[in-house]
Amino acid sequence: MKIIPAIDLMNGQVVRLYKGDPKQKTIYSNNPVEVAQKWEANGADMIHLVDLDATLGIGSNLSVIKKIIEQISIPIQVAGGLRDESIITDVSKICSRVVLGTLAFKDKDTLKKLLSNLGSEKIVISVDHLDGEIVIHGWQKQTSIKLIDAMEEFLSMGFSEFLLTNVSRDGTMQGPDLEFLSQACKLDSAHVIASGGISNIKDVQDVKEKNAFGVILGKALYEKKISIQEAKQIA
Numbered sequence: 001m002k003i004i005p006a007i008d009l010m011n012g013q014v015v016r017l018y019k020g021d022p023k024q025k026t027i028y029s030n031n032p033v034e035v036a037q038k039w040e041a042n043g044a045d046m047i048h049l050v051d052l053d054a055t056l057g058i059g060s061n062l063s064v065i066k067k068i069i070e071q072i073s074i075p076i077q078v079a080g081g082l083r084d085e086s087i088i089t090d091v092s093k094i095c096s097r098v099v100l101g102t103l104a105f106k107d108k109d110t111l112k113k114l115l116s117n118l119g120s121e122k123i124v125i126s127v128d129h130l131d132g133e134i135v136i137h138g139w140q141k142q143t144s145i146k147l148i149d150a151m152e153e154f155l156s157m158g159f160s161e162f163l164l165t166n167v168s169r170d171g172t173m174q175g176p177d178l179e180f181l182s183q184a185c186k187l188d189s190a191h192v193i194a195s196g197g198i199s200n201i202k203d204v205q206d207v208k209e210k211n212a213f214g215v216i217l218g219k220a221l222y223e224k225k226i227s228i229q230e231a232k233q234i235a
Contacts, residue, residue: 001207001235002045002214003228004193005221007032007068009061009080010052016219018171022056028222036068039221042228046075046096048163048195048216054081056140062091069094077124079163085110092118099163101126102136104154105143115158124161124193125154132180135167148183155189162192163216169197171219176203178210185211200225204234 008015010025014035018024029035036047049068053059060081069076079099082088083106092098098118104111104125114123127147128135134145151162164184166177176197184192194207195216204226207215215235220226 001212002193003043003204003231003235004046004048004077004214004216005039005044005228006048006050006195006216006218007035007039008050008052008218009064011059012061012064014222015052016171016222017052020167020170022052024171026219026222032064033068033071036072039228040072040074043232044074044228046077046214047072048099048193049076049078049080049095051078051080055079057081065091066094079124079126085114088114089117092122097122097124097161099124099126101128105134105136105145105150108157112157120158120160123159124163125151125159126163126165127151127154127184128165128167129180130167147180148187151184151187151190155187160189160191161213162190163195164192165195166197170195172197173199173219173223173225175199176207178206181207181212182210198226201230201234204231208234 013027014029014032016026049065051061075096077097078091078095083103129147132147134143169177174197181194191213193214194212198220
């Protein structure tokens with residue numbers, strides 16, 4: 001299982017939001033490059049970079065993301081507001097994987113074209129949900145789409161990489177949502193990264209037991225409730 005620290009960017013700073021709410025923000029650093037170098041030095045398998053300003057449609061941290069990528073040698077996946085084909089194509093050239101959420105649900109034609117051009121290994125489908133129902137547009141908009149139905153459709157299209165977040169757990173450190181994670185990980189050919197709610201080393205163990213491909217470490221890492229080295233020993 002891959003240990004993947006998250007670096008959430010807002011106005012060039014490393015932040016964490018509570019349940020995705022930009023009004024409930026904690027700033028952890030003004031130096032994202034330094035944070036990325038620290039997680040790499042601590043043994044992270046990959047870094048998950050999220051442009052929250054792009055997600056919310058209020059700006060871009062692309063210049064910061066490029067600086068981080070230049071300084072880091074481990075794989076980096078980039079997420080947040082990637083809803084335009086040309087931007088996705090450009091970003092895909094500088095990182096290991098792009099994470100697509102809203103576009104994947106709103107524009108299947110463009111998604112198929114990106115799959116054909118970039119290949120399935122390069123694209124992670126972000127299946128953000130609120131207790132089993134998909135949410136899009138930075139978690140601001142609910143749909144009536146069921147999580148497992150959505151994943152089955154993407155698998156049939158040729159995708160295999162998924163980022164699974166139960167929004168109600170994100171930034172809460174109340175433990176991961178194991179019920180939906182278990183259902184998702186049982187789908188044939190699905191490589192699922194678990195995100196949201198990790199608070200301690202037992203949570204990492206629980207996620208591993210569900211056969212997750214990877215786990216995102218966010219607030220618990222920044223609050224020093226868990227270390228990458230500890231998580232690696234479990235993984």
